[in-house]
Amino acid sequence: MVTSDIDILRKVIVHRPDQGIEWVTPFNKAELLYDDIVFLPKMQEEHSLLTGVLSFFAGEENVLEFTDLLTDILTNAKLRSQLLDEVFKLESLPPDTQLTLQQLLPKNLAKALISGYKAGGSVLLNPVPNLIFTRDIGAVVNNYVITCQAEKMPRKRENILTWFITHYHPVFVKVGYKYLDLCISSDHLATTLSNRAETIEGGDIIHLSPSHLLIGCSERTNMVALWRIREQLREHKVVEKFTIVDIPKEEYCMHIDTIFSKVNTHDYVLYEHVLQDPTQISIESFDLQGNTSQRFDTIKDLILAEDADARFVSCGNGEHPFDQREQWSSACNFVAVRPGVAVTYRRNTKTIEGFQQLGYTVIPAEQFLQQAAEGKIEKEKIQNTIITIPAGELSRGSGGPHCLTFPIERG
Ligand SMILES: NC(=O)NCCC[C@H](N)C(=O)O
Numbered sequence: 001m002v003t004s005d006i007d008i009l010r011k012v013i014v015h016r017p018d019q020g021i022e023w024v025t026p027f028n029k030a031e032l033l034y035d036d037i038v039f040l041p042k043m044q045e046e047h048s049l050l051t052g053v054l055s056f057f058a059g060e061e062n063v064l065e066f067t068d069l070l071t072d073i074l075t076n077a078k079l080r081s082q083l084l085d086e087v088f089k090l091e092s093l094p095p096d097t098q099l100t101l102q103q104l105l106p107k108n109l110a111k112a113l114i115s116g117y118k119a120g121g122s123v124l125l126n127p128v129p130n131l132i133f134t135r136d137i138g139a140v141v142n143n144y145v146i147t148c149q150a151e152k153m154p155r156k157r158e159n160i161l162t163w164f165i166t167h168y169h170p171v172f173v174k175v176g177y178k179y180l181d182l183c184i185s186s187d188h189l190a191t192t193l194s195n196r197a198e199t200i201e202g203g204d205i206i207h208l209s210p211s212h213l214l215i216g217c218s219e220r221t222n223m224v225a226l227w228r229i230r231e232q233l234r235e236h237k238v239v240e241k242f243t244i245v246d247i248p249k250e251e252y253c254m255h256i257d258t259i260f261s262k263v264n265t266h267d268y269v270l271y272e273h274v275l276q277d278p279t280q281i282s283i284e285s286f287d288l289q290g291n292t293s294q295r296f297d298t299i300k301d302l303i304l305a306e307d308a309d310a311r312f313v314s315c316g317n318g319e320h321p322f323d324q325r326e327q328w329s330s331a332c333n334f335v336a337v338r339p340g341v342a343v344t345y346r347r348n349t350k351t352i353e354g355f356q357q358l359g360y361t362v363i364p365a366e367q368f369l370q371q372a373a374e375g376k377i378e379k380e381k382i383q384n385t386i387i388t389i390p391a392g393e394l395s396r397g398s399g400g401p402h403c404l405t406f407p408i409e410r411g
Helices: 017-022 040-058 066-074 075-089 094-102 106-115 153-166 186-196 223-236 299-308 322-328 350-355 365-373
Strands: 011-014 063-065 118-120 121-125 137-141 143-147 178-180 205-209 212-217 241-246 258-263 265-268 280-288 292-298 311-314 334-337 341-345 361-364 385-389 406-410
Touching: 011 040, 011 066, 011 334, 040 063, 040 143, 040 334, 040 365, 063 066, 063 311, 066 075, 066 106, 066 153, 066 265, 075 106, 075 153, 075 186, 094 121, 094 385, 106 153, 106 361, 118 137, 137 205, 137 406, 143 153, 153 186, 178 223, 178 350, 212 223, 212 334, 212 406, 223 241, 241 299, 258 341, 265 299, 265 350, 280 299, 311 350, 322 350, 322 385, 350 361, 350 385, 361 365
Parallel strands: 011 063, 143 178, 212 241, 265 311, 341 385, 361 385
Antiparallel strands: 011 406, 118 121, 137 143, 205 212, 241 280, 258 265, 280 292, 334 341
16 A cells, blocks of 8 residues: 555565666667666666665565566466567567577576567567656555556566556555546557556655545656546546646656655655746646546645645755756656655765755765664664665756656555
8 A cells, every 4th residue: 555655665666777778878878768778887886875775674575676576477377478469569579589589498588578688699679778766657546446547668677567466466465445437448558558658656646645636648648548547546446636847858857756745744855947837838637536627826825725835845945056957867766765755866966965955854864774784773763865876867858756666565
C-alpha cells in the first residue's frame, strides 16, 4: 500500500545501471532519451549510494532489483512465452531473432531484454537504457497498481516487462493489489502500446495525501489517459480528490516530478518559473464523488488551500540562472525515505541551501552510510535531513532520485 509520497519507505523497485547504457552514443542519445553519453562504472557507483541509503531505511531485502523480478517471471514457461510474444510483436522482430531469444535461460533472457543482445557482431535486440528510471513504469496508488504506457518508443518494452511483473510476480500478487489498467490483457499489450492514444508515465503521479492524487498532464502523460484514470479512480473510490496540473509539453519538464516534489508533511520543492506562472500551467481539482471541480492559478494556491502550514523551497533557491541550471539537473526531484528525510543530487547546491534555511541538516550519502555502519544513526529518530549523492553521470539520463525509485510499499 502506498498512500503518500513521503511515508516511511518499506519496499521499492530499482534498476542498477546496466551495460545497455553503454550503447548510448553521441549519435543516438537524443533518440534514446539521454542528454549525453555516460561512464557506466561511475554511474553505478552513484546509483549504489542511492540504493545504500534506500537499503538502510527499507532493509536490503526490500530494495528489489527489476532484473531479479523479471527473471522470476521468465522461469514460468507460459508467462515467458506470452511476454516474448508481446515483445516480438511490439518490435517486429524477425523469426531467427525470436528463435535465438527463446533459447536463452531466464537469467540471460532477462539481461537481453534489458541490456540488449548481440550475436555474431550484429544487434538482435536493442537495450532499454531508461529502465533505471523505475518511477515511470508504474505507480501504486493506495491499494491499486497503475502499469504505465510510455509515450516514447524506446521505453515501451519496459511497459510489457512491468505489466507481467505487476500482474504475476508474488511481490504484487501476494499483497492482493487491484489494478487500474489502460491495457486490458496480457495478449493485447503490444497492440495497445503501439496503437492506443493513452499515454501515462509514473513521474506524473504524485500523492499529495491518501485521499488526494495529483497527476501531471505533460509531454508524456496525456489528457486521454487522464480522463480514463480519473473515471477508474472515481468508480473504484480509490481517492476522493484528483488534481490535474497541465504543464508545458517540453523535454525539460517531461513529468511533473521534474518540477515538483513533496519532501515532508508540509515541505515542498518546486520550479517557480513554471508552477507559479498561470500563463504556463492550468490546475483543476476534481471532487470525484461530489462531481464538482475547482481551478487554481498556481501550485502554491492549490497546496495552501489544503495545508495552511505549507513551506516551499524554490529551485535554485529562487536565484537566476541557478533555478534553470538546477532544474535541468533534477533539483526538484527528491525521493523521501521517511517524512522529512530525502535524497537529492549533491550538485544542486542552491536548492539544497534553501532546505538548510528551513532548518534541514545536509549530509553526503558516503558519510551517512559510514555513520549508519558504525551504528551511529537511529533511523526511527532521524528527521529533517537531506542526504546527497553525486550525480555527474546519473544526471545525464535526465532524471533524479525520485525518478530512480518505484515505491511499492510505504507507511
Ligand atoms: N520521472 C522522470 O522524470 N523520469 C526521468 C526519465 C528520463 C528518461 N531519460 C526519459 O526521458 O524517459
